[in-house]
Amino acid sequence: MRIPISVAALVAGATVFALAGCTQAAEPAASSADGAFTLYSGRDEALIQPLIDQFEEQSGISVEVRYGNTAELGALLLEEGEATPAQVFLAQDAGALGALSNADLFATLPATTTDKVPAGFTSTDDTWVGVTGRARVITYDSEVMSAAEVPSSVDAFTDPAWAGKFGIAPANASFQAFVTAYRVLNGEEAADKWVAAVAANDPVIFDNNRAILAAVNDGVIEAGLINHYYWFAQAAETGEANMRAQLSYPEAGDAGSIVNVTGAGLLAGATADADALEFIDYLVGTDAQQYFVDETYEYPLIAGIDAPAGLPVLDSLVNPDLDLADLDTLADTQALLGKHGLI
Incomplete structure (x- = not known):
């Protein structure tokens, strides 16, 4: 009930x-x-x-x-x-x-x-x-960039070149856990700078991972930070060939790869x-x-x-320092x- x-x-x-x-x-x-x-x-x-x-x-x-x-x-x-x-x-x-x-x-x-x-x-x-x-991943618009062009670190999203082009779900527990991992791995000062820079970069705010994936898949934004399984669930429904959004795993050891x-x-x-x-x-x-x-x-x-x-x-995805x-x-x-x- x-x-x-x-x-x-x-x-x-x-x-x-x-x-x-x-x-x-x-x-x-x-x-x-x-x-x-x-x-x-x-x-x-x-x-x-x-x-x-x-x-x-x-x-x-x-x-x-x-x-x-x-x-x-x-x-x-x-x-x-x-x-x-x-x-x-x-x-x-x-x-x-x-x-x-x-x-x-x-x-x-x-x-x-x-x-x-x-x-x-x-x-x-x-x-x-x-x-x-559940692995943290970057979902990206494969019609805008190739896999080789996707950032290998979440630090890339502090670059002004990404302003207004990527999505996050800051009220979501998974995103908050990722930011906590960033603090643990890189220190409070670095985490403060990362969050400040991301906020200044005018990210598109969503309620959850599913909405971020949908926005990337529809070409509304170029990339977003999500958990891996949302992509696999949608691909199972629509067929992988119909997925404009693709996944990229940040490099091992990056806070974004937890x-x-x-x-x-x-x-x-x-x-x-x-x-x-x-x-x-x-x-x-x-x-x-x-x-x-x-x-x-x-x-x-x-x-x-x-x-x-x-x-x-x-x-292969586990960060031994976390x-x-x-x-x-x-x-x-x-x-x-x-x-x-x-x-």
Whole structure:
């Protein structure tokens, strides 16, 4: 069952995430399995609901879902604290999960769950588990430029030659996680200069990755920063031969080439909720991982499941200097983007 999220509940992410360090965590409370639990999903309903339906059919467990933007739902969880009705949070990126973990809102997951995912794609303290991998990429208009002409680094978009020609989604969790990675890898001063220069370059602002891809594919803008799987999903619908927009992977080590993860955490008040734990286990099981490969074109994170055809080997994209656990300073990134008028 889908629970609509009220307008009042959509508090500003930056404001509430900034309070994470002073939020009092709920004391873990045991709860018995009753055949149902509540999920807050920061992932799109169109992507996730079919998987939830599959889980419900196989398990007999009913899932009540509240959908929303990852940052908004993370902020809502911080506001609700121990009063939250949620047992599980499914997030679009590691940064939001890390912020909630820092606020002591998550219970510790069993090692039997977290050990399914390799180190580097999950939390270091078992407070959340990585579910899928998604690469940051540059989508470009192949009728305007060749693959060789596409920038190999996101730093290129600070060049005035790109003014008004590229798109970003600064309120999107994936973009914010990327900027957080830029801060971690290159330092605060460099990140401030990058965001300031990008803002001054009059980028076209979109709500999400899908809208950026559509704009590139329609020739409205020349390039944009997105996650890889949006391109593969659209290509599957329209045929690759009909895709004017193409993908380019920034050079290894560039902040724009990070591989982020979606992930899930168990709320502290649901420590012993067997239904909620079964769902999280399901997300890192073979059925769900194959679903993500087949339906959303994301990288699986468990052994024995092949990545979608046409994707680079996951290890070739991973930046060894970046620990996803370090993407937890989301409030600082939101403040930076706000400072330069991008959110």
